[in-house]
Amino acid sequence: MSSTRRTATTAGVFFLVAAAASIPALGLFQPVLGDAEYVLGAGSDGRVLLGALLEIVTVVAVVGTGVALYPVVRRENHTAALGYALGRLMEGALIALGLVAVLAVVSLRQDAGGSDDGALVVVQEALVAVKDWTFLLGPNVALGVNTLLLAGLMYRSGLVSRWIAVLGLVGGPLILASGIAVLLGAYEQVSVVGTLAALPVFAWEMSLAVHLVVRGFRPTAALGAPPVRPAAPVG
Structure with missing residues (x-):
């Protein structure tokens, strides 16, 4: 298996793991x-801590997609590729921040002996609010920007089938717009409208993941082959 094929498989597995976790x-x-x-x-607490473990796996997988794909997509556009890698790092950091907020609630409950009940509830509400905001800014706003960057790179480079890239070019702006709408109070993030807005980007990631695992990158694009130009006329 070539290094490029391994890169495609690794990136695809990271996408699948992120969704599964x-x-x-x-x-x-x-x-x-x-x-x-x-x-x-x-x-x-046991249930919540299991969720925390899965969330750690999610953070690793999210960051892993950016790291794995960077060496290949930078051949198309170094700036956009770097933006995608850093964007996935930021997305992972936001998810991790929300995870810390949830774990803080667990610690608060375990160490709450003799504390004022009203104060405990207020602190929990604040920590849950942090989790809610990171969930909006990470898997919505940051995800939308990152999807748009990667889909654009895939579309221009031809590394995957064109329809997959188009799906990302549609899903990225849609989830970003949905995140902004939630930010402005138009509707709740966990709602019918929010879920529908997230479906295209979910379909993009799963289609891309399966393509990368099963087929890898398109050979000529992955090798960075220049486009074929007609021969100059003689004479």
């Missing part, structure tokens, strides 16, 4: 995110 992690966090008085009850 992030979706159940959000569900496992619900005892903290959905119960305003989690810090006062018996808690479901």
